[in-house]
Amino acid sequence: MAVNPDTFRDALAQWPSGVTVVTTLADGNWHGMTASSFSSVSADPPLVSVCLLKGIYTHDLIATSGVFGINILAADQTELGKRFAGMIPDITDRFEGVDCHTSETGVPLFDHALAWIDCRVVFEYEGGDHTIFVGEVLDAGNPRKSAPLLYHSRSWGQFADQLPEKAxxxxxxxxxxxxxxxxxxxxxxxxxxxxxxxxxxxxxxxxxxxxxxxxxxxxxxxxxxxxxxxxxxxxxxxxxxxxxxxxxxxxxxxxxxxxxxxxxxxxxxxxxxxxxxxxxxxxxxxxxxxxxxxxxxxxxxxxxxxxxxxxxxxxxxxxxxxxxxxxxxxxxxxxxxxxxxxxxxxxxxxxxxxxxxxxxxxxxxxxxxxxxx
Incomplete structure (x- = not known):
């Protein structure tokens, strides 16, 4: 018997994850979306994956361009995560005011992310209504050292404060x-x-x-x-x-x-x-x-x-x-x-x-x- 779709989604919502902005480009124009379905695949060679819903614009752009960037957000970048998730309707240019640079592939990489990863697609796998893009890491950087932004149960958050045992x-x-x-x-x-x-x-x-x-x-x-x-x-x-x-x-x-x-x-x-x-x-x-x-x-x-x-x-x-x-x-x-x-x-x-x-x-x-x- 198939699992109830709502139950399945609620179960997955209990899995805490980091938050990334996946970026790509088409005809020289930058595009990006917030995603949490990112993971490391291999250290040698360096590979990562991102899983995107078929039919969304960023999915199609990555499938066409064959390149993508991963920008891992810090705890103080909730607004940035919401912006690229389309949750701030008044913003027409999601990249406005965001300091970015490019590296090997030309995709936008955030200057103030916890980390950024520049990738070339080497494999695509069918994953039901999603496509799993596996990217070869061509370059990476760690601009900041801070606490990460987290997503859990459809809410944005960060690690709970832990007081020291002694001071x-x-x-x-x-x-x-x-x-x-x-x-x-x-x-x-x-x-x-x-x-x-x-x-x-x-x-x-x-x-x-x-x-x-x-x-x-x-x-x-x-x-x-x-x-x-x-x-x-x-x-x-x-x-x-x-x-x-x-x-x-x-x-x-x-x-x-x-x-x-x-x-x-x-x-x-x-x-x-x-x-x-x-x-x-x-x-x-x-x-x-x-x-x-x-x-x-x-x-x-x-x-x-x-x-x-x-x-x-x-x-x-x-x-x-x-x-x-x-x-x-x-x-x-x-x-x-x-x-x-x-x-x-x-x-x-x-x-x-x-x-x-x-x-x-x-x-x-x-x-x-x-x-x-």
Whole structure:
């Protein structure tokens, strides 16, 4: 007995897949459509396949031209997937505003896809109402390192956020306070370190807006012997690619910890997610860290977004000194999320209380609500 068609479609809808845009050309004109029925076939020789419904325009063009491209979409390219699926009716030219290039076959390949594959059809197989096109891979590229766009149960999505099992906290505020006031806080710093919070670890500071500074830091890393670098202005909303480039170069240059600093209070949860998802994947195995500011009440929201984006190092300041997110608040957040920080929140709060009671630095920090939680 034949399976019920609706049941069959519903069953297949439970299979999660990546999302691609299949491109081809006819008479020099570009064409493309969204498809998820793509798979690898062989590594030697390199072969891939795409399965397309007979009668649709792209199917007929590939059958005639004998060439096609595969563009694998990233999690932030849902709009692009919907555009090439014909789900945005106001768009007449699907390629408008999409940065593309060509390689061996002349088909359009997306500059900002996770990956692109340029193919020549070598086999065609009947597959019921579909045709299975097997393509020889003539060229391929990986422009980005990020999370993929997924399609499941007729919905667009991405991998669920997975919080880290552990993360580290460093306090960079107490040493700055000591320097600014000239007050000896060595006893407090010792107590803070005993609580499990790193105190002002050695670091190289680099401005992400200065490519020459990034290059100089990379060249000097081996001689300096410092593995940690702080990248200033790392959440500038207009400098996504520049920050990725800088972070990648610093990690490749030997820095094992790259801390993105919210220097100008640009960060919000959306920017944090977009920036860190790309950075954390790109710089592995180097550790991704952040130094966030508690502006507009977004401190913990940004910290949570950072944790969801692969961050395992937080630069903070007791009591939120200097506008940074408070050490105690971050430890409290990790405690709620069952993330091991390797530090005692109670002992950390005790150090903060001692600073409040120090008349030589009166007003430097104020009590936090998390002290009593």
């Amino acid at each position: 580290a906290v460093a306090d960079v505020g107490i040493t700055r306070l000591e320097t600014e006031t000239g007050v000896d806080l060595s006893a407090d710093k010792t107590a803070l370190a005993a609580a499990g919070v790193a105190v002002s670890p050695a670091e190289v500071v680099v401005d992400s807006r200065d490519p020459a500074a990034v290059e100089a830091a990379v060249e000097a890393q081996a001689n300096v012997g410092i593995d940690r670098v702080v990248l200033l202005h790392a959440f500038d909303p207009d400098r996504h690619d520049a920050v990725l480039f800088a972070a990648s170069n610093l990690a490749r240059g030997g820095f094992t910890q790259v801390v993105l600093d919210d220097t100008a209070a640009d960060a919000n949860p959306l920017i944090v997610r977009q920036r860190l998802v790309d950075v954390s994947v790109r710089i592995k195995p180097s550790v991704t860290g952040v130094c966030l500011r508690d502006h507009a009440g977004l401190g913990l929201a940004n910290a949570l977004a950072a944790l969801k984006s692969g961050v395992t190092q937080f630069d903070t300041a007791l009591g939120g000194m200097g506008g940074l997110i408070a050490t105690e608040d971050v430890l409290y957040l990790m405690e709620l999320l069952n993330i091991s920080a390797g530090a005692s929140r109670g002992a950390t709060v005790d150090v903060a209380r001692s600073l409040v009671g120090n008349p030589d630095i009166a007003g430097a920090i104020e009590p936090r609500p998390t002290w009593t939680l």
